[in-house]
Amino acid sequence: MNNEAAFTAMATRGKRFCTKLQAACLALAVLVGLLLSNTVIAFSQETAAGVQDGEARRASVAYDGMLEVSDEETVLLLKFDGKPDYRLFFMDRPDRLVVEFNEITLGFDPEFASKNGGLVKQLRFGSITSDRSRLVVALAAAAEIRRQALEADPETGRYNLRLALGGIEQALFSQRVAEQQALLGSSGEAVVKGGRVRSGPKREGYFTIVLDPGHGGIDGGAAGRTTKIAEKEVTLAVSRLLGPMLEKAGRFHVSSTRDDDVFVSLRERQAVARRENADLMISLHADALRQTYVRGATIYTLADRASDALAQQVADSENLADVVAGLAAPEESDVVTDILADLTLRETTHFSRAFSLMLVRKMRDRVNLINNPQRAASFAVLKNAEVPSVLLELGYLSNSDDEHLMADPRWQSKVAGIVSEAVAEFFSGRQPRSTGN
Ligand SMILES: [Zn+2]
Numbered sequence: 352m353n354n355e356a357a358f359t360a361m362a363t364r365g366k367r368f369c370t371k372l373q374a375a376c377l378a379l380a381v382l383v384g385l386l387l388s389n390t391v392i393a394f395s396q397e398t399a400a401g402v403q404d405g406e407a408r409r410a411s412v413a414y415d416g417m418l419e420v421s422d423e424e425t426v427l428l429l430k431f432d433g434k435p436d437y438r439l440f441f442m443d444r445p446d447r448l449v450v451e452f453n454e455i456t457l458g459f460d461p462e463f464a465s466k467n468g469g470l471v472k473q474l475r476f477g478s479i480t481s482d483r484s485r486l487v488v489a490l491a492a493a494a495e496i497r498r499q500a501l502e503a504d505p506e507t508g509r510y511n512l513r514l515a516l517g518g519i520e521q522a523l524f525s526q527r528v529a530e531q532q533a534l535l536g537s538s539g540e541a542v543v544k545g546g547r548v549r550s551g552p553k554r555e556g557y558f559t560i561v562l563d564p565g566h567g568g569i570d571g572g573a574a575g576r577t578t579k580i581a582e583k584e585v586t587l588a589v590s591r592l593l594g595p596m597l598e599k600a601g602r603f604h605v606s607s608t609r610d611d612d613v614f615v616s617l618r619e620r621q622a623v624a625r626r627e628n629a630d631l632m633i634s635l636h637a638d639a640l641r642q643t644y645v646r647g648a649t650i651y652t653l654a655d656r657a658s659d660a661l662a663q664q665v666a667d668s669e670n671l672a673d674v675v676a677g678l679a680a681p682e683e684s685d686v687v688t689d690i691l692a693d694l695t696l697r698e699t700t701h702f703s704r705a706f707s708l709m710l711v712r713k714m715r716d717r718v719n720l721i722n723n724p725q726r727a728a729s730f731a732v733l734k735n736a737e738v739p740s741v742l743l744e745l746g747y748l749s750n751s752d753d754e755h756l757m758a759d760p761r762w763q764s765k766v767a768g769i770v771s772e773a774v775a776e777f778f779s780g781r782q783p784r785s786t787g788n
Pocket residue numbers: 565566572573582636637638669
């Protein structure tokens with residue numbers, strides 16, 4: 352009864368759903384289970400543990416996590432102070448197990464994130480939307496869930512979730528992921544839609560600027576070595592300073608892809624810019640490089656081929672953002688070529704480059720810039736045919752001088768001021784498009 356256990360996540364989920372929609376739904380869950388495999392057996396530990404499915408659920412906290420490795424199995428033990436609402440699914444390229452929680456605060460000790468061994472290569476956890484969070488288990492090899500048990504302690508009301516992973520053939524793993532995706536969709540992408548967008552009312556005669564502070568929630572981005580500041584904090588701080596400055600600087604309507612510590616997928620970031628019919632999107636980052644001596648700000652625009660090896664390295668690392676959060680990897684590079692052809696037609700590329708030039712000019716001599724600060728690479732978040740987009744790497748958290756500057760609110764404010772100036776000057780001679788309302 353163990354083989355298909357991994358894919359009983361779906362049946363488990365179906366079962367929960369059923370408590371709300373009753374029998375018709377149960378039939379559906381069974382059918383889906385049968386479609387997945389002839390031998391799917393829905394786990395029933397919850398019921399065995401004496402927990403009634405219909406009981407009222409409250410937001411709970413995951414307060415502890417452990418990893419136990421033996422020759423046969425790798426066991427993840429997660430502890431909750433109430434009944435967890437969760438679902439499991441696998442992803443490949445790279446191979447991952449995603450445990451997604453509803454209305455649960457992941458209060459694991461940060462130490463838990465450094466655990467690895469057996470089939471677990473790396474653990475990441477954090478929020479993905481305002482009410483969902485994920486534990487993303489990067490797998491060292493193809494795996495399945497051999498046993499899954501949710502046990503309640505009736506005395507304390509606490510719960511333990513035990514997931515025992517065992518190794519399987521890569522081909523079988525990939526086949527199961529494909530089957531699962533055919534039924535569930537590719538990556539739970541739908542789940543992360545609707546990241547909190549901050550946007551005021553649009554006004555006729557205004558330019559729309561979308562600010563896109565990089566990373567957030569489960570994906571902290573890079574981290575400083577001494578101050579421990581996370582990239583997601585630096586970018587959000589600068590974005591929060593920049594928004595009001597722009598609104599004061601001219602006829603700018605400002606929207607942000609996030610205004611909080613929440614995960615937003617790369618695709619959703621692009622979608623926000625399109626929905627807002629933005630005149631410009633500015634993505635903010637502060638990454639880390641292997642070359643710790645490299646420092647200074649860089650302004651990137653989209654290209655199918657990277658302008659240099661460093662740009663390629665930065666883009667590769669940025670494009671992994673969704674993978675970290677348990678989403679599918681961004682599109683293949685051949686798609687970029689098509690978009691680029693389209694971009695050229697629409698002059699979006701020209702516009703993006705012209706703005707990046709203006710920004711470099713404004714920043715020069717006032718903040719530290721990298722050598723050749725105007726660079727290009729295939730950044731997933733910039734692949735937007737409709738909206739001129741640039742990605743500003745504020746500096747590199749791998750460099751300690753940069754790190755200390757970027758953690759300093761005065762520096763953050765200074766940079767925000769310069770970007771705001773560049774935007775105001777860039778749009779000064781232009782006429783806003785009619786919004787049509
Ligand atoms: Zn970044």
